[in-house]
Amino acid sequence: METPRHAPQRQFAVADDCLRLGGLALTRLAERVGATPFFAYDRGAVAARVAMLRAALPSGVLLHYALKANPMAALAQHLAGLVDGMDVASAAELRIALDAGVAPAAVSFAGPAKSHAELRCAVAAGALLHLESEGEMERVAETGAQLGLTPRVAVRINPNFELKHAGMRMGGAALQFGVDEERVPAMLQRLGRLALDFVGFHLFVGAQNLSAGAIAEAQSHSVNLALRLAAHAPAPLRLLNIGGGFGVPYFPGQCELELAPIAAGLERALALLADTAPQARLVLELGRYLVAGAGIYVCRVRERKLSHGQVFLLTDGGMHHHLAASGNFGQVIRKNYPVAIGNRMAGGPRETASVVGPLCTPLDLLADRVELARAEAGDLVVVFQSGAYGPSASPAAFLGHPPALEVLV
Numbered sequence: 001m002e003t004p005r006h007a008p009q010r011q012f013a014v015a016d017d018c019l020r021l022g023g024l025a026l027t028r029l030a031e032r033v034g035a036t037p038f039f040a041y042d043r044g045a046v047a048a049r050v051a052m053l054r055a056a057l058p059s060g061v062l063l064h065y066a067l068k069a070n071p072m073a074a075l076a077q078h079l080a081g082l083v084d085g086m087d088v089a090s091a092a093e094l095r096i097a098l099d100a101g102v103a104p105a106a107v108s109f110a111g112p113a114k115s116h117a118e119l120r121c122a123v124a125a126g127a128l129l130h131l132e133s134e135g136e137m138e139r140v141a142e143t144g145a146q147l148g149l150t151p152r153v154a155v156r157i158n159p160n161f162e163l164k165h166a167g168m169r170m171g172g173a174a175l176q177f178g179v180d181e182e183r184v185p186a187m188l189q190r191l192g193r194l195a196l197d198f199v200g201f202h203l204f205v206g207a208q209n210l211s212a213g214a215i216a217e218a219q220s221h222s223v224n225l226a227l228r229l230a231a232h233a234p235a236p237l238r239l240l241n242i243g244g245g246f247g248v249p250y251f252p253g254q255c256e257l258e259l260a261p262i263a264a265g266l267e268r269a270l271a272l273l274a275d276t277a278p279q280a281r282l283v284l285e286l287g288r289y290l291v292a293g294a295g296i297y298v299c300r301v302r303e304r305k306l307s308h309g310q311v312f313l314l315t316d317g318g319m320h321h322h323l324a325a326s327g328n329f330g331q332v333i334r335k336n337y338p339v340a341i342g343n344r345m346a347g348g349p350r351e352t353a354s355v356v357g358p359l360c361t362p363l364d365l366l367a368d369r370v371e372l373a374r375a376e377a378g379d380l381v382v383v384f385q386s387g388a389y390g391p392s393a394s395p396a397a398f399l400g401h402p403p404a405l406e407v408l409v
């Protein structure tokens with residue numbers, strides 16, 4: 001089995017045959033957690049990731065964390081001290097961001113079909129509302145009138161260009177997200193007559209992109225489009241959130257995203273904004289890019305089993321905790337996440353094995369015929385790149401097994 005050119009497991013230390021996280025041997029960590037399966041997130045790795053990104057990008061760019069990627073409260077609190085704001089998509093996420101200590105003005109709330117209660121919470125808190133439709137604009141204005149507040153709003157644009165090479169497309173087509181670009185001028189005219197504080201624009205056209213060229217191109221299109229539409233806005237542009245979509249390597253052959261071409265494009269964007277919209281701050285919102293590599297999922301082998309000559313490691317973990325690693329979180333072709341036997345990291349006999357969970361469905365497959373250290377009952381299977389879209393994106397209630405624990409170390 002080919003290993004990724006930038007094997008994610010390399011960012012964790014190994015000592016005495018055992019993977020280490022936050023200075024702690026995995027076997028020791030498992031004892032401390034007290035049960036498997038669990039997700040563990042390395043706070044040092046998250047901080048290092050944000051620092052690396054800040055060093056690579058122009059300093060004028062603001063970094064937001066998209067809480068959807070991993071809403072664990074302790075992790076959110078850690079990130080609150082590292083980023084410039086957070087993007088939320090529900091009242092529950094809004095609460096997590098505010099509890100984590102993010103300034104309300106630095107929280108933005110996106111997502112279609114927001115409830116009346118969600119709008120009230122967001123307006124009352126002073127968060128920035130990303131308007132996903134003309135109808136929502138009217139409802140936000142009504143909410144503001146009811147509360148005696150002037151809601152801060154940004155218009156989410158659904159642009160006519162598409163993001164190439166994106167793992168998941170969220171713009172440039174008929175979609176429930178944002179307002180089609182040709183409708184935005186009329187919407188802005190109406191917005192100017194409502195008691196709303198226009199702050200700027202939001203664009204998010206796709207996620208999990210590993211092509212720096214495609215991202216830079218989409219960002220350049222986004223800035224140009226926003227500046228054209230700003231001519232119709234009732235107030236100067238103060239904020240331009242051009243999304244993110246920075247991907248991470250999950251599968252064999254994938255590489256870390258190259259940041260230099262993106263940084264060069266952002267330098268040009270900042271220069272253009274300085275000339276034409278001097279009050280505008282440029283925001284990137286990133287989810288998985290900040291946290292995926294810092295997290296692992298750990299489950300324990302309960303039994304080895306042979307079927308038709310193939311080795312199956314039957315574990316206590318599975319797709320009910322980690323849907324994405326099972327290949328069922330929107331992937332078109334199932335591929336293996338990087339996995340290892342976390343307490344047998346050096347030497348020893350190896351074999352080809354499949355890692356499965358306890359669910360009564362063949363979909364419950366964490367690794368399909370990968371090369372691993374030969375494992376026995378009691379050994380710890382580690383799935384890397386698991387810091388994003390883990391428990392909160394998995395069907396925990398399916399078949400009624402216990403949920404996974406989560407720890408920040």
Ligand SMILES: *Cc1c(COP(=O)(O)O)cnc(C)c1O
Nearest residue numbers: 066069204207208245286287288
């Ligand atoms: C999902 C989402 C994100 C985060 O996507 P990642 O791929 O995790 O970076 C950011 N912004 C919006 C609007 C989203 O819907």
